Amino acid sequence: MMIVDCACDVEIATDLANYLRNHGFDAKSEEASVIINEENVWQILKLFLKETNRSGYNIRRIDSTNLLLAREVPIEDFGFLRCEMCGYVVSNEEELLTHRRAHGIQLL
Numbered sequence: 641m642m643i644v645d646c647a648c649d650v651e652i653a654t655d656l657a658n659y660l661r662n663h664g665f666d667a668k669s670e671e672a673s674v675i676i677n678e679e680n681v682w683q684i685l686k687l688f689l690k691e692t693n694r695s696g697y698n699i700r701r702i703d704s705t706n707l708l709l710a711r712e713v714p715i716e717d718f719g720f721l722r723c724e725m726c727g728y729v730v731s732n733e734e735e736l737l738t739h740r741r742a743h744g745i746q747l748l
């Protein structure tokens with residue numbers, strides 16, 4: 641089983657789950673995550689991004705069951721903060737802390 645965290649993007653999670661089901665995978669979305677009953681999902685995720693023209697997105701491996709799908713945005717000019725785990729962008733420190741908790745990892 642693999643879990644794809646879509647970095648708070650419920651829309652892409654829903655699209656991805658539908659795409660996977662259309663390609664014969666057993667997948668479901670839960671808020672901004674997609675749970676897939678399949679180990680080898682890297683290629684199909686790449687195909688999803690390509691076929692849905694989501695060229696600004698990247699897939700990262702967090703650990704053996706967790707992948708992260710997030711958009712790369714140039715933010716440095718705007719004074720925003722970027723999550724160092726997935727590249728998700730927030731506008732202040734508090735949002736960043738909240739977002740990091742979504743990864744299920746406590747950072748000191």
Ligand SMILES: [Zn+2]
Pocket residue numbers: 647723724725726727728739740743
């Ligand atoms: Zn993150």
